Amino acid sequence: MTTPRKIILDTDPGVGIPGTDADDPIALLLALADPRLDLLGVTTTFGNCPPDLGARGARAVLEAAGRPEVPVAIGRATPIARELPQLLRAAYAGDRGKSGRIPLPEVDVATARRADEFIVETVRAHPGDVTIVAVGPQTNIAGALELAPDIDDQIASIVFMGGALGIEPTYGRGNVTPVAECNIWFDPEAASRVFAAGIPLTMVSLDVTNPVTGLVLEAETIRGWTPNSQAATMLADICSTYLDNPMFEWADGCVLYDPLAVAVAADGSIGTFEEMAIGVETTGSLTTGQTVPIRGAAPNLRACVDVDGRRVVDDLIQTILTNL
Ligand code: RIB
Ligand code: CA
Numbered sequence: 001m002t003t004p005r006k007i008i009l010d011t012d013p014g015v016g017i018p019g020t021d022a023d024d025p026i027a028l029l030l031a032l033a034d035p036r037l038d039l040l041g042v043t044t045t046f047g048n049c050p051p052d053l054g055a056r057g058a059r060a061v062l063e064a065a066g067r068p069e070v071p072v073a074i075g076r077a078t079p080i081a082r083e084l085p086q087l088l089r090a091a092y093a094g095d096r097g098k099s100g101r102i103p104l105p106e107v108d109v110a111t112a113r114r115a116d117e118f119i120v121e122t123v124r125a126h127p128g129d130v131t132i133v134a135v136g137p138q139t140n141i142a143g144a145l146e147l148a149p150d151i152d153d154q155i156a157s158i159v160f161m162g163g164a165l166g167i168e169p170t171y172g173r174g175n176v177t178p179v180a181e182c183n184i185w186f187d188p189e190a191a192s193r194v195f196a197a198g199i200p201l202t203m204v205s206l207d208v209t210n211p212v213t214g215l216v217l218e219a220e221t222i223r224g225w226t227p228n229s230q231a232a233t234m235l236a237d238i239c240s241t242y243l244d245n246p247m248f249e250w251a252d253g254c255v256l257y258d259p260l261a262v263a264v265a266a267d268g269s270i271g272t273f274e275e276m277a278i279g280v281e282t283t284g285s286l287t288t289g290q291t292v293p294i295r296g297a298a299p300n301l302r303a304c305v306d307v308d309g310r311r312v313v314d315d316l317i318q319t320i321l322t323n324l
Helices: 023-033 051-064 086-093 115-125 139-147 149-153 188-195 219-223 230-244 257-266 309-323
Strands: 005-011 037-044 072-074 130-134 155-161 201-204 216-218 253-255 271-276 278-280 291-293 301-307
Touching (some): 005 023, 005 115, 005 257, 023 037, 023 051, 023 230, 023 253, 023 257, 037 051, 037 257, 051 072, 051 230, 072 115, 115 130, 115 139, 115 149, 130 139, 130 257, 139 149, 139 188, 149 155, 155 257, 188 278, 216 219, 216 309, 219 230, 219 253, 230 253, 257 309
Parallel strands (some): 005 037, 005 130, 037 072, 130 155
Antiparallel strands (some): 216 253
């Protein structure tokens, strides 16, 4: 067997928190379960919930999976160049700012590791070997590049869930604005910095993370589970919380946006990819956060443009339930 790929999962995991997406903790479970991946650590960012609450959620998932030794570092709570969007301030003042149905361990924020520092140290400890799987706003990666500009050529690659290219006409446009996907929109300057860094990038956008590709964990499947392990119980509880409080009404089930990025990191041949030159709009009053093709420019990323989502969902759930 080939050596597992070393990854850091940069994520915004709402764990059992009503009104958050279920996909980040499922991505974490997959990162732990897939033998082709070696999870070096988790860094939390804002998005579904504040990053300190996300760290508590990540710890809960790691404990349920029997992997409490995996380090968790906490990211900054605001974008790199602007205020936290009002949408998130309001959400964090309500249910998305506190633990919900699943008990979460406490985390000592004062002594916790900082996400940007963790990324820098981990990349330097394994130069050229670490892939960052980024499934939230890209604030921590931009912060790490700010802290240590020299690490850009030591990061093996970044596989990220984010953006919308308009390839899929219904879903591939935007979910937070008509043209912007939320991971990019929440911190467009950070994404712009990452897109321009010259690091090998793989984009998993809304064009493939949607019901058209079949990337949905169906409600019927979730309701039919009889969990027989702590990890399976965690998975079922996270999904049930989502079904009762769906974030987007795209499907009767959970769209597995972020797990697809982890699956692509584990196996780069599970989809069809095209090289593209893509920039991030940071100033448009109507278009901030849009991911825009740049005509005539050299490609800066590989975008996943097609995938058999149904097969990916079946395989990844099987991997989690079998290996954890
Ligand atoms: O737009 C989809 C992204 O935002 C995913 O990372 C998901 O977790 C959601 O909150
Ligand atoms: Ca996410």
